Amino acid sequence: MIPIRRRALRRAIAAILLCIAPVAPAAPRPATAATRHEAGVGTVRLAGLLPLDDQRVGRWCLSGAWFYPVGDPRGVGRDGPDGDPGYRLNRGIERHARGTASHGGADLANRRAGGTVRAAAHGLVVCAATSETNGYGAHVVLAHRLEDGSLAYSVYAHLAAGSLEVQEGEVVPVGRTLGRVGRTGRASTDHLHFEVRPARDPEERWEKAQPVDPLAFVAARMPSDLADSSWAKPYLEWAESSALIPFDSPGEAPLERSTWWRMLARAAWDPLQRLHAEPESLRMQLFEAGLLPEARRPDPGGSMEWRELVRDLSRLRQVGLSLPACGVEEPEHRANCETRLGLTRPAQHLRRLTRLRGRPLTIADACLALADLSVEEGSQETPIRDPQTGHR
Numbered sequence: 001m002i003p004i005r006r007r008a009l010r011r012a013i014a015a016i017l018l019c020i021a022p023v024a025p026a027a028p029r030p031a032t033a034a035t036r037h038e039a040g041v042g043t044v045r046l047a048g049l050l051p052l053d054d055q056r057v058g059r060w061c062l063s064g065a066w067f068y069p070v071g072d073p074r075g076v077g078r079d080g081p082d083g084d085p086g087y088r089l090n091r092g093i094e095r096h097a098r099g100t101a102s103h104g105g106a107d108l109a110n111r112r113a114g115g116t117v118r119a120a121a122h123g124l125v126v127c128a129a130t131s132e133t134n135g136y137g138a139h140v141v142l143a144h145r146l147e148d149g150s151l152a153y154s155v156y157a158h159l160a161a162g163s164l165e166v167q168e169g170e171v172v173p174v175g176r177t178l179g180r181v182g183r184t185g186r187a188s189t190d191h192l193h194f195e196v197r198p199a200r201d202p203e204e205r206w207e208k209a210q211p212v213d214p215l216a217f218v219a220a221r222m223p224s225d226l227a228d229s230s231w232a233k234p235y236l237e238w239a240e241s242s243a244l245i246p247f248d249s250p251g252e253a254p255l256e257r258s259t260w261w262r263m264l265a266r267a268a269w270d271p272l273q274r275l276h277a278e279p280e281s282l283r284m285q286l287f288e289a290g291l292l293p294e295a296r297r298p299d300p301g302g303s304m305e306w307r308e309l310v311r312d313l314s315r316l317r318q319v320g321l322s323l324p325a326c327g328v329e330e331p332e333h334r335a336n337c338e339t340r341l342g343l344t345r346p347a348q349h350l351r352r353l354t355r356l357r358g359r360p361l362t363i364a365d366a367c368l369a370l371a372d373l374s375v376e377e378g379s380q381e382t383p384i385r386d387p388q389t390g391h392r
Contacts, residue, residue, distance in 0.1 A: 064243030104211035105195035137185025173324035251364030326371035
């Protein structure tokens with residue numbers, strides 16, 4: 001049996017707290033949280049609120065693509081998937097002369113209450129406050145591990161009383177319903193107050209992280225709308241949202257080993273915090289994590305073979321996944337698996353995929369196989385919702 005090489009919780013949390021980027025370390029910051037944890041003093045609390053444990057760290061996947069939290073996920077002002085009128089910006093971020101924010105977010109409204117508020121990206125719930133009397137009213141705060149290794153919080157405030165659908169400590173996928181538009185707290189009209197706050201010290205209270213323009217932040221991380229309408233589209237979007245593949249990756253392109261190694265590293269239960277850009281160094285990282293064998297050194301620019309995919313998916317299952325379940329409806333997903341891979345449940349019969357060795361292995365095929373593994377493993381309690389429809 002392949003040994004499970006899940007790193008110790010201490011190393012995983014320390015790596016997250018140090019916010020190490022994939023190629024180079026992030027800007028230095030006080031390492032008090034990591035230092036205290038390494039010394040065994042106290043409990044690490046993300047955003048000053050949520051205690052971190054191995055389960056939460058393991059399930060906390062990367063945030064790749066982002067979408068708008070109300071209305072059309074891809075455009076402010078356009079009608080939403082449920083037929084809601086488009087949301088418009090009533091008030092943006094405002095700053096005092098000294099640079100601090102006097103209004104830290106974007107107020108989005110459509111003159112109605114009760115609209116669906118969705119997670120803008122994969123995240124970990126650090127706060128789900130039901131109080132209706134504080135400034136934010138009923139609100140949710142998500143923590144996001146960004147693709148560059150840094151940390152950011154997204155805030156969804158003035159939610160309708162009793163509408164929260166998540167709880168602290170829950171890992172939620174992009175598009176997951178968080179609550180409904182309301183006017184709790186200091187709000188005179190029904191609207192969503194939406195913030196994004198990049199953080200330097202993960203143990204510092206989220207309110208102390210300086211806000212940035214949330215709409216610009218999302219726009220910079222939103223992939224182009226894929227023109228491809230084939231079976232592969234939802235799987236490629238799912239992979240982009242999980243930072244498995246770069247935006248607009250051609251699904252029909254042959255899967256190169258270097259591309260697959262990146263996908264494998266980011267799909268693992270304890271995602272590697274500092275991915276080496278050089279393929280051979282990345283391959284060694286994957287070997288040390290138990291995800292690749294060391295015996296041979298294949299050409300990183302060469303095309304993957306089906307037997308290699310089967311071998312690596314088997315190892316990934318042993319280590320564990322940190323991916324949200326793909327949100328394609330079950331009948332459609334099974335039909336796609338049977339049509340493309342020749343099996344309705346390929347994750348249950350991985351070895352049979354080697355029968356496809358006479359056919360080129362594409363990026364879309366790898367996304368489909370990973371998606372099926374995520375469904376079979378049930379790596380998240382709640383399946384991802386389709387960013388286009390808002391439905392599971």
